[in-house]
Amino acid sequence: MSDLYEQLGLRSDATLADIKKAFRQKAAQYHPDRNDAADAPARFRAVQEAYDVLADADKRQAYDDNRRRNLLDSPIDTAREIWNGYLDKLL
Incomplete structure (x- = not known):
């Protein structure tokens, strides 16, 4: 499962208002009626x-x-997942 905060482009300390605003922006961006990309x-x-x-x-x-x-139970796997996600964004 991917990070839900990342899906909306938010930090984990986001307020409900931030969540709603980000959702409206991302939903408009990826709505299939507005975006004809295959992954939309x-x-x-x-x-x-x-x-x-x-x-x-x-x-x-x-x-x-x-x-x-998850961070406490499997810190190495969690750290690896975090770094891979970070590095993927850089490339």
């Missing part, structure tokens, strides 16, 4: 799923708890 429907669904979790306080808390637990 999949990216739109990913943005929608990220919003569904992050906009709901209980789901967001569970997601954040799971992110912290």
Whole structure:
């Protein structure tokens, strides 16, 4: 599973207003009616799923708890995933 905050282009300390604003921008950008790229429907669904979790306080808390637990349970794998994502953006 990819990082839901990353899907919306946000930091993990984003407010609900930030989440809503980012969702509206990304949804408009990737909506299949506006974007004819082959991956637009999949990216739109990913943005929608990220919003569904992050906009709901209980789901967001569970997601954040799971992110912290993954970092603690498997720090090497988590660090590798973070660095790979970072390096992929640079290239």
